[in-house]
Amino acid sequence: MAITGAADLLATWEAGLAEAPAGRAQLLHRTARPDLDAAALPVLPVGAREADLFTLRRALFGERLQVRLECGACGEDMEFDLDAGEFARSLGGRDSSVAESVVRVGEDGREETVVRVAEDGWDVRFRLPGVADLTAVARAADPRGALLARCLVSAVRDGTAVTADELPAPVQRRIAEAVEAADPGADVTLNVACPECGQATRAELDIASYLWTELDAWARDVLLDVHLLATAYGWSEPEILALSPLRRRYYLELCADV
Numbered sequence: 077m078a079i080t081g082a083a084d085l086l087a088t089w090e091a092g093l094a095e096a097p098a099g100r101a102q103l104l105h106r107t108a109r110p111d112l113d114a115a116a117l118p119v120l121p122v123g124a125r126e127a128d129l130f131t132l133r134r135a136l137f138g139e140r141l142q143v144r145l146e147c148g149a150c151g152e153d154m155e156f157d158l159d160a161g162e163f164a165r166s167l168g169g170r171d172s173s174v175a176e177s178v179v180r181v182g183e184d185g186r187e188e189t190v191v192r193v194a195e196d197g198w199d200v201r202f203r204l205p206g207v208a209d210l211t212a213v214a215r216a217a218d219p220r221g222a223l224l225a226r227c228l229v230s231a232v233r234d235g236t237a238v239t240a241d242e243l244p245a246p247v248q249r250r251i252a253e254a255v256e257a258a259d260p261g262a263d264v265t266l267n268v269a270c271p272e273c274g275q276a277t278r279a280e281l282d283i284a285s286y287l288w289t290e291l292d293a294w295a296r297d298v299l300l301d302v303h304l305l306a307t308a309y310g311w312s313e314p315e316i317l318a319l320s321p322l323r324r325r326y327y328l329e330l331c332a333d334v
Contacts, residue, residue: 082298082317085136089295092288098211101129101284104291108132118208121189123261125207129283134160137290145268149275154268158281190229191254193247200243201229202251204259224248304331 088107092100105117108128117125133141141158189204205227216222225240231247232238243251256263264281301324302316308331316324 083314085291086295086298086317089291092291097285097288098207100288101125101207104129104132104284104287118211119188119206121204121259121262122207122210123259126261126264126283129287130160133283133287133290136287137294141286143266143281145266145277145279147270147273147275148277150270150273152270152272154270154277156268158266189258191251191258193250193254195250197234198231198247199233200231200247200251202255203227203229204255205262224251301328304328 085107088103092103095103102117105125105128106114108131109117139159139161141160143156143158145154145156146152147154190201191204193200193202202224205223209223209226213219213222213226221241224243228240228243230237231240231243264283266279266281267276268279269276298317302313305311305316305324305327306313309327319327
């Protein structure tokens with residue numbers, strides 16, 4: 077991943093101000109993967125996007141993530157650090173027990189990751205959902221059923237093809253287990269034990285929202301730097317952004333000493 081310059085990051089931030097969280101996540105993903113066509117990003121498995129965003133976060137703001145969480149049992153505030161590098165590596169992992177069930181197929185000119193569940197007379201192939209799939213079914217009356225129908229490639233029982241709504245609950249659970257094992261980064265959750273009461277609190281780590289919050293704070297700080305240096309020296313915004321963060325900070329210290 078190429079390290080994005082300050083001007084490009086500010087442009088991403090500015091564009092994201094008018095977007096909903098989903099749009100901001102898409103902008104951040106484009107920043108993380110400039111090597112891919114924008115149309116290809118929404119169809120990547122969700123875990124692949126999360127891993128890309130963790131990698132971007134490490135490149136921009138370092139390895140450590142500071143997380144604040146309220147205990148679900150006693151309400152105590154818990155603060156702790158996470159290692160973004162470890163998260164990125166874990167998201168790229170895949171359960172070896174299902175590795176043989178994951179195949180690559182071409183559809184509409186694009187590669188898709190398909191999980192195969194073959195047992196008890198069933199042979200089911202299910203495409204790993206991408207961000208576009210989750211967005212498409214978010215407002216459905218039955219999002220889980222809609223996602224199953226949308227991503228089901230084929231389902232055969234004892235040689236007879238069946239539809240998504242004909243899949244029994246045990247087969248649906250097996251599909252969910254296989255998908256989770258093949259794409260562990262699609263659902264990043266934390267289990268944190270409270271130091272006060274000892275109870276564990278489970279919470280989702282939304283890296284897109286976390287990264288956007290950091291980018292927003294960074295952008296506002298940089299714009300303040302631009303304002304102060306432009307006022308003091310008469311430099312333009314591009315000239316100030318072209319300075320390294322260290323040199324920019326040094327000039328700001330000189331301004332404060334005057």
